[in-house]
Amino acid sequence: SQKIEQNSEALNIQEGKTATLTCNYTNYSPAYLQWYRQDPGRGPVFLLLIRENEKEKRKERLKVTFDTTLKQSLFHITASQPADSATYLCALDMSNDYKLSFGAGTTVTVRA
Amino acid sequence: SQTIHQWPATLVQPVGSPLSLECTVEGTSNPNLYWYRQAAGRGLQLLFYSVGIGQISSEVPQNLSASRPQDRQFILSSKKLLLSDSGFYLCAWSPTSGGTDTQYFGPGTRLTVL
Numbered sequence: 001s002q003k004i005e006q007n008s009e010a011l012n013i014q015e016g017k018t019a020t021l022t023c024n025y026t027n028y029s030p031a032y033l034q035w036y037r038q039d040p041g042r043g044p045v046f047l048l049l050i051r052e053n054e055k056e057k058r059k060e061r062l063k064v065t066f067d068t069t070l071k072q073s074l075f076h077i078t079a080s081q082p083a084d085s086a087t088y089l090c091a092l093d094m095s096n097d098y099k100l101s102f103g104a105g106t107t108v109t110v111r112a
Numbered sequence: 113s114q115t116i117h118q119w120p121a122t123l124v125q126p127v128g129s130p131l132s133l134e135c136t137v138e139g140t141s142n143p144n145l146y147w148y149r150q151a152a153g154r155g156l157q158l159l160f161y162s163v164g165i166g167q168i169s170s171e172v173p174q175n176l177s178a179s180r181p182q183d184r185q186f187i188l189s190s191k192k193l194l195l196s197d198s199g200f201y202l203c204a205w206s207p208t209s210g211g212t213d214t215q216y217f218g219p220g221t222r223l224t225v226l
Contacts, residue, residue: 032212034212034214041200041220041222042219042220043202043204043217043218043219043220044156044202044215044217045217046214046215046216049212049214089155089156091215093213098144098161098163098206098213099146099158099161099171099213100213100215102155102156103155104154104155105155
């Protein structure tokens, strides 16, 4: 069956360091992969989309890579700030029919 | 610009009572609409999605139902709530064009069934 796995442990980092989150998937070859941010008690917010023919994508201090051979995406937050503390979700369209499958998320805490 | 509204923001209901959560989208036409549930500390579980008025697909068998009476209105209902229905309910929409299914979420409803 198809599966999406994210870092199972919460990530605690010092302000200014780079946080790296992992999203692995199995048994599917998606055309694109998405990352969302969710703050406690709020709905997820779309951050970035990367397509299968793009190796890397950047948005301000965020960088996403997509390795279709490894079936893995890495999400980097550079020069992290306490305001980056949140849960980050990766999402894939694994059935090609308007639905996204979401990973369980990785919670990032940035210490000042 | 597009906006999505959900209400109520919080709800406390007794077991066996009915439920009606409403979601409306503004600023777009013919969106795909979704209902998710998120249990505490857990991931998003897709409950229902709709690609048009009156067209509802159910992902998980349960005592919940959904309806789409208007293009930009999506309603989640239950005739009798169970304790296990407690959770954070999120409505989302995605554009039908563009081909990437990026979803835009509402603020959510926190439901507690006692």
